[in-house]
Amino acid sequence: MLIIRHETLPVRAEADVVLARQQVRKWALELQFSLVDQTKLVTAASELARNTLIYGGGGTMRVEVVETGLRQGLRLVFEDQGPGIEDPELALRDGYTTGGGLGLGLSGSKRLVNEFELVSAVGAGTRVTVTRWK
Amino acid sequence: MERIPILRMGGYLLVTIQVDMHDRLALTLQDDLTEQISRTSARGVLIDISAMEIVDSFIGRMLANIAGMARILDASTVVVGMQPAVAITLVELGLSLPGVRTALNVERGMALLQRDLGTQEAAHAHHPA
Numbered sequence: 001m002l003i004i005r006h007e008t009l010p011v012r013a014e015a016d017v018v019l020a021r022q023q024v025r026k027w028a029l030e031l032q033f034s035l036v037d038q039t040k041l042v043t044a045a046s047e048l049a050r051n052t053l054i055y056g057g058g059g060t061m062r063v064e065v066v067e068t069g070l071r072q073g074l075r076l077v078f079e080d081q082g083p084g085i086e087d088p089e090l091a092l093r094d095g096y097t098t099g100g101g102l103g104l105g106l107s108g109s110k111r112l113v114n115e116f117e118l119v120s121a122v123g124a125g126t127r128v129t130v131t132r133w134k
Numbered sequence: 135m136e137r138i139p140i141l142r143m144g145g146y147l148l149v150t151i152q153v154d155m156h157d158r159l160a161l162t163l164q165d166d167l168t169e170q171i172s173r174t175s176a177r178g179v180l181i182d183i184s185a186m187e188i189v190d191s192f193i194g195r196m197l198a199n200i201a202g203m204a205r206i207l208d209a210s211t212v213v214v215g216m217q218p219a220v221a222i223t224l225v226e227l228g229l230s231l232p233g234v235r236t237a238l239n240v241e242r243g244m245a246l247l248q249r250d251l252g253t254q255e256a257a258h259a260h261h262p263a
Binding site: 014015017018021022025035036038039040042043046047050094101102104105107108109111112 | 154155156157158187188189190191192194195217218219220222223224226227228229
């Protein structure tokens, strides 16, 4: 997989979550994703950026335009150095939350993208990578 | 502090969300609306989200909370104008907004609220306290 372009944004405050959404929208528009796909990507970005902020204590979002063969896509990487997730499988279950939310951030975002990867270990932070192909 | 304006029209409160809300702004709106329902004895709340490009789980929860609190304070809530792409995404996300009534546009939303109020008044008339 080829990374054509990329950009890294801080996710350290609530305003950064708004900026992350806007930036993902901009890139999705540039790649000419359909309106529904744009909305799915931006919504997933909003959920995951909020997780990075609230559960990870802040981190970064990297936006990448990726290409494989004839396909282009948008890949988003959310990374933090927070406490990590004890049981990633449980964290991905609908309705599971440790923060008083609806427990849909991770599981819901997974449904909004084509590829989803969660790498986390206790004390070693969390990285969530999502890709949506055109 | 930044706030979403709440308009009062007769017995109703109207809110049009036109900015990309950060989470605290959404929570402030939730508190402001609840406080205003109680202060103005409003019987209906209409929330226009036609300008919103996404509704994520946080905003979804805010809408459900507003509807729930309004209900407890004896007011009906209707959320109007959701864009089709937003609706599709919301359902896929796993949120079907239980307890939140929706209408396609402001006109239909208003008609729903008025019907509610009419039904309630009729019920009061038939069963005087």
